[in-house]
Amino acid sequence: MSRQMEYDCIVIGAGVQGSFTAYQLAKKKKATLLLEQFLLPHTRGSSHGQTRIIRKAYEEDFYTHMMEECYQLWAQLEREAGVKLYRQTGLLVMGPENSQDYQMMKNTLQRNQVPTVILKRDEFSSHIPNVILSDGDAAFVDTTAGVLYADRALRTVQGQFQKLGGVIKDGQKVTDIKPGPVVTVSTSGGVYRAKSVVITAGPWANRLLSHTGLQLPLQVVRINVCYWKEKQPGLYNVKRRFPCFLHTGSKEARDHIYGLPSNEYPGLIKICYHNGSETDPDKRDRQTDRSDIDILRRYITHCFPGLEPEPAVVESCLYTLTPDRHFVLDCHPTHSNIVIGAGFSGHGFKFGPLIGKLLCELSQGEVPSYDLSPFRIRRFQAKMKSAL
Numbered sequence: 001m002s003r004q005m006e007y008d009c010i011v012i013g014a015g016v017q018g019s020f021t022a023y024q025l026a027k028k029k030k031a032t033l034l035l036e037q038f039l040l041p042h043t044r045g046s047s048h049g050q051t052r053i054i055r056k057a058y059e060e061d062f063y064t065h066m067m068e069e070c071y072q073l074w075a076q077l078e079r080e081a082g083v084k085l086y087r088q089t090g091l092l093v094m095g096p097e098n099s100q101d102y103q104m105m106k107n108t109l110q111r112n113q114v115p116t117v118i119l120k121r122d123e124f125s126s127h128i129p130n131v132i133l134s135d136g137d138a139a140f141v142d143t144t145a146g147v148l149y150a151d152r153a154l155r156t157v158q159g160q161f162q163k164l165g166g167v168i169k170d171g172q173k174v175t176d177i178k179p180g181p182v183v184t185v186s187t188s189g190g191v192y193r194a195k196s197v198v199i200t201a202g203p204w205a206n207r208l209l210s211h212t213g214l215q216l217p218l219q220v221v222r223i224n225v226c227y228w229k230e231k232q233p234g235l236y237n238v239k240r241r242f243p244c245f246l247h248t249g250s251k252e253a254r255d256h257i258y259g260l261p262s263n264e265y266p267g268l269i270k271i272c273y274h275n276g277s278e279t280d281p282d283k284r285d286r287q288t289d290r291s292d293i294d295i296l297r298r299y300i301t302h303c304f305p306g307l308e309p310e311p312a313v314v315e316s317c318l319y320t321l322t323p324d325r326h327f328v329l330d331c332h333p334t335h336s337n338i339v340i341g342a343g344f345s346g347h348g349f350k351f352g353p354l355i356g357k358l359l360c361e362l363s364q365g366e367v368p369s370y371d372l373s374p375f376r377i378r379r380f381q382a383k384m385k386s387a388l
């Protein structure tokens with residue numbers, strides 16, 4: 001393809017959101033270029049790792065509604081590519097019975113007729129052995145939930161994009177964006193032009209947006225991804241039907257704690273704290289705060305007696321948080337052919353196929369298939385610094 005070629009769309013950032021956006025554009029027969037700063041695959045953003053949770057359990061109806069289509073789109077990709085990307089395990093939700101978070105999640109599921117099993121305290125341990133339900137806590141299971149095979153999903157969607165004629169250029173860091181009716185994008189390897197651009201740069205979103213005169217109130221935090229060893233192999237194994245879990249608030253922690261059954265590393269279960277310490281995405285390894293691990297250690301001692309309360313493996317990942325923890329899915333306020341997908345706040349993976357569809361619609365000037373008002377940039381008006 002010549003350097004002079006004008007693409008219909010350039011997508012910047014080949015994480016889960018950019019990869020699905022590029023795939024949706026290619027499905028609509030749009031000439032699409034997907035640019036990535038690192039050589040693929042890489043582990044320096046937010047989309048790497050073996051697993052993510054997929055669930056309908058949310059406090060807000062709009063996420064639960066969106067998940068309905070997400071499950072269908074994940075299944076469609078599985079069929080198209082002939083790979084397995086999802087394993088149903090159910091999601092055990094625990095939390096203080098009278099707390100707002102717990103009640104809202106339970107009510108949203110019930111209101112939307114999502115298959116849910118309420119676990120009574122006296123039957124909890126026969127359903128979920130080796131987990132202690134704290135005093136005052138209640139529990140239910142979102143039976144539709146499960147595990148997504150994250151790395152495999154990324155490989156698959158990028159492969160399907162290429163099969164549809166899409167072009168991926170990795171190892172090309174975008175260094176400049178010149179807005180206009182035709183947008184010019186410069187990288188370490190070339191200069192490209194397109195009718196529209198989608199920025200899905202994860203933790204680097206504000207770096208790229210600075211070329212367009214916009215800054216969003218985003219906070220990048222490092223998450224310590226901890227794996228804990230079973231005292232007896234198999235206690236919390238996916239094959240023995242141990243579910244994913246989410247604790248909406250506990251004595252040990254203000255933010256959620258979540259976990260996935262032992263799967264990717266034999267005998268180790270992934271349990272993480274849903275928050276971390278602020279970092280620069282290029283300097284994440286210098287962020288050595290481990291206070292989240294202390295929280296998890298205390299939590300595991302109390303609630304998971306079958307685990308050794310010391311992490312056996314610690315990896316790292318980044319969240320890009322918005323103040324309200326809702327995503328940014330919108331057109332640039334002054335350049336309508338630049339579209340932004342950012343601030344996925346540690347819960348965006350499961351929505352990848354639908355985010356891709358919505359960002360594709362925005363980039364093509366189409367009416368989006370969902371009400372995007374919770375995700376609009378104008379909600380930050382007071383907090384935004386304009387560099388214009």
Ligand SMILES: Cc1cc2nc3c(=O)[nH]c(=O)nc-3n(C[C@H](O)[C@H](O)[C@H](O)COP(=O)(O)OP(=O)(O)OC[C@H]3O[C@@H](n4cnc5c(N)ncnc54)[C@H](O)[C@@H]3O)c2cc1C
Nearest residue numbers: 013015016017037045046047053174202317344348349350
């Ligand atoms: C520990 C952890 C657990 C999580 N668990 C869940 C879960 O269970 N369920 C769930 O739904 N979600 C989960 N998430 C959230 C989910 O993984 C993220 O919301 C999602 O991966 C964000 O994807 P992204 O494409 O926006 O960002 P990224 O994956 O970071 O992708 C952005 C890409 O842009 C590239 N880029 C940046 N700047 C440039 C540039 N200048 N030039 C070219 N390329 C550039 C980056 O290199 C990167 O590849 C979790 C996240 C973490 C960290």
